[in-house]
Every structure is written in structure tokens, then in C-alpha cells.
Amino acid sequence: MVQLLDFYADWCGPCKIMAPVLEEIEKELGKKLEVKRVDVEADGAMAQEFGIFSIPTFVIMKEGKEADRKEGAMPKEMLRSWINSHL
DSSP states (O other): OEEEEEEEOTTOHHHHHHHHHHHHHHHHHGGGEEEEEEETTTTHHHHHHTTOOSSSEEEEEETTEEEEEEESOOOHHHHHHHHHTTO
């Protein structure tokens, strides 16, 4: 299964915009994708491990390794297309 890590913070406006988009994509892709939300303030160690400097940052994980990443808010279609390219 492909995992999408969503690095965010509660105070981040673009992160708030992307939250419902991610929920929709997760429902649409069902068992093909697992979305894990990572609050950079609550889990700073994980954010540091992945070298997160801006949010939102989305990281695609395959077989436990980073396959790709994107930063910033984007339209649902663009995010879904990017994710689908890794499924």
C-alpha cells in the first residue's frame, strides 16, 4: 500500500484548505492509499527526520521509503493525479 504523509500545522491556512481535499481523495482511493497526518508542532522529530521546512508538505511513501514529495496547496485534480502516478 502507498502511504501519503501530510505534514501540517493547525494554524496553517493552506493546510486547512487541503484537509477536506485529502479526506475526499482518501475515500475515493480506498484501500490503495493510506493518509497519515503529521502535525509538525506535535511531532517535530518526524518533521525534522523528513527535512520539512514548509507546510503543507506531502510525501509519498512506497515500501517504507520516500518516493516523491510536493509542497504547498494545490487543486484536488493535481494532487490526485500526482498520487495516482505512484499507485
